[in-house]
Amino acid sequence: MKTLLLILNMIFVITFTCHGVAPASSAEPDTLIPPERLHYAPLKFQIPRAEIAALANGIPLYIAEDHELPLVKLTALVRAGIAHDPSGKEGLADLVGGVLLTGGTQLLSGDEIDEALAFMAADIDCGVYLEYTLLTLSVLRKDLDRALEIFASILRNPVFEKEKFATAKNLDIEELRRIPDDPQNLAFRTYRKLLYRGDPRGRLSTLQSLERIARTDLLNYHRAHFTPGNILLSVSGDITVKEALSLLNRCLGDWQEINPGMTALPPPRRETEASLTLLPKETPQSVIIYGSFAPPISSPDCYPFTVLDFILGSGGFQSRMFQEIRTNRGLAYSSGSFYQARRDYGIFEAYVFTKAESTAQVLGLIKEIIREFQEKEVGTGELQWAKNAIANNFIFTFKTADDVALQQMMLEYKGLPGSFLEEYPDRIAAVGAEDVRRVAAAYLDPQKSVILVLGPEKEFDAPLSRFGTVNREDAF
Template identity: 30%
Template sequence: MKSRQLIVSIVALASLLLASYSCASERKAERFITKNGMTILLLERDSLPFITVNVTIRAGSVFEAAEKAGLASITADLLTEGTQSRSASQISEEIDFIGGSLSSSGGIDYSSASLKVLTKDSDKGFNLLADILRRPSFSDMEIERSMSQIKAGIISKEDDPSTVATEAFNKALFGDHPYARPAEGTLESLENIGREDIINFHKKLYRPNNVIMAVVGDIDKRSLKKLLKKHFGSWEKRALPLPEPVMAEQIKGMKVELIDKKISQANVQLGHIGIRRENPDFYATYVMNYILGGGGFVSRLMTEIRDNRGLVYSVYSYFNPLKDPGPFKIGLQTKNESAREAIDESLSQMKNMAKNGVTEEELRSAKDYLIGSFPLRFTTNAKIASYLSYMEIYNLGLDYLDKFPKIIEALTVNDINRAAKKYLHPENYLLVVVGDKEEIGKL
């Protein structure tokens, strides 16, 4: 009953936000491509005098060699650490002086940079953004400093059972596919990366025709085009070497990996390869997983394993659909002694979903929440810019914000049940457990 009341409250709040968002977004997002190939998405919102820019570059870790894992991440991290005309401290001082923010980071499929400035400082902001994207210096001093920070982070991860489990899960699940590797690399792979590798990676992939730029805020199309021409117009496009990685194969049967650590809680991750985002069944799978384990306290996994059996504080499931099929995973933490019971019940819920599907009541409740909470994703310009980039990456169309609720509402029980049978594999899965082997016993 409390869970139902929580859903009603969230939907009511989201409805208020939706009304606010609808008023703010009477202007529709526009899309255009510059002469040098940059894909630009613009949504004018003049309620506040600032703009947010989200730049997405198809230059993630999938485009690095396995022996140089971490190359994409360190390249992105170093963008704000100095250019040919500015030191790292100068970049920081200049953006701070105008009260803005500028950052960059690397990811799996993509790397990104973001800018937030007052509209009156947009010229200065775009100057800084163009400088870090086009002319990073990659100085030996900054590379060494960044490498040291990354290595310290890698070493510290060894003390986090959840991270140990996640990295072991990805490695065993994806094999030779780049998704198997941590984006920041390993201590061994970082030793193989030199300054020339970073320069060449940037030169090869950081090109205007490999960029999506989403701009949200108090700026019109004409003003934006002037800024783009001034600061990015001379950026030369180039043919892009974007090799397609070898697809990972599904797990056959049961594969178990137990990592022995003398800790009181077992960290469990169970799953298999899922779907890619462009899969037409994404929406049915999304709703199905919400009912199974993505819906927090109202999910089946949480109800049975936490509420009814008291085995865990939290348990979840998710599909992570990427450019290539990402993982499907059930994750939980429990006492070492109860790990086997929690695993068995997780598999039981997975089997029941695949065999028997969902009820009309479960589907109605899931729709109410997913449709009602959808506007919560767009409460800031930064969130909107990020989502516009997401829509472009996966070819969802500029009308996606209008389409999404309609697509979810149109799904039937048969759609959800078909997806459950097709994309859940309770007989073929990978199980990774980090915990005290002696207390856990046989898996």
């Protein structure tokens, strides 16, 4: 015990000495300085930047060197995603992304690729998003040449083997059949259709649309969208700029453009009318989603809206929705919000998972919380808390060299100036209370809100019609 007390005392002395504060003796407890009164030099963060280059055929390349570990990561961004599915064949982009990894290339069969990657302990992954696709390679430096050859062949020359295509299609059909068993997934999936009504982004895959997709559709989709003009590259890790250019030019530099400019999508129509939709579902829990279109990332309103979203719901335990709906009233299993600022538009969604018997009460609280933002300015302390938290979180988006390269690549994808990242913290810091109130009034207009409620109507504490005309939506 004496030894433990001695160690704890040493830690205490070292900790306070590092802050320039002398530890107080047990006889003088009042000389301890509270943490909030400690003074230290302001922290300064320099935004790390990737090197920018281009392959011989013009594909942009963003390179962030990090020689601490013998690892290399390469990412290809393709400007095509779920929203590029042809009408009547929704689900095609997801199938392309899946069979890219399993369906072989002109160089190797799918099984041979799996074996080669396993032998190298390398990994190739594909993520298909609403408007773009990411194909990523992670490999040891010593195996980079061979892995890059496979990666380039998958990107350029997939063959989508018949057996692997059939397997992936059946898996997607089975996954679609299971969606009604996952109320949250079902709700957010349906909400996308409601928010983007009449826009390609709102089209959803169905059993019928998946059945219509043939292997030739995958080949045609790849031919139309996987072209040099639609691709951005980032590479990070144990590789120099010179090495990256040499290796990537060897594998991709001679790739010629075939169908330039075929994948651009116009932004969605943002002037939506208010709607309230019920998705009937026999479940003890209701899912409520309340949202609207929001400012694009290129708009000056992006910064105050980011602060608004943080205070309202995305700020975790201290956000207003969490505090009022879950902490104070105990009415939610989960609650929050998110704001996605895209190139030409943004979307905002607030959500609550609550018991069916409190559905109407919770929807009323959401509306009330949002109305407070429109009518009253946020307090100084709440505003400063949000701005500090956003700035601190921003720093941690540069944890790795891969983060740095990807951030630079996404600037290009979103059409943002090179100074965007450097200016971001200062622009957040400049947001005032009136700015938050203004964007709340402009973008969270009740006359433009899109609301979805999933749950058992007969169990609700009050009819949804008290909030307006109720539309009904089927799951499929």
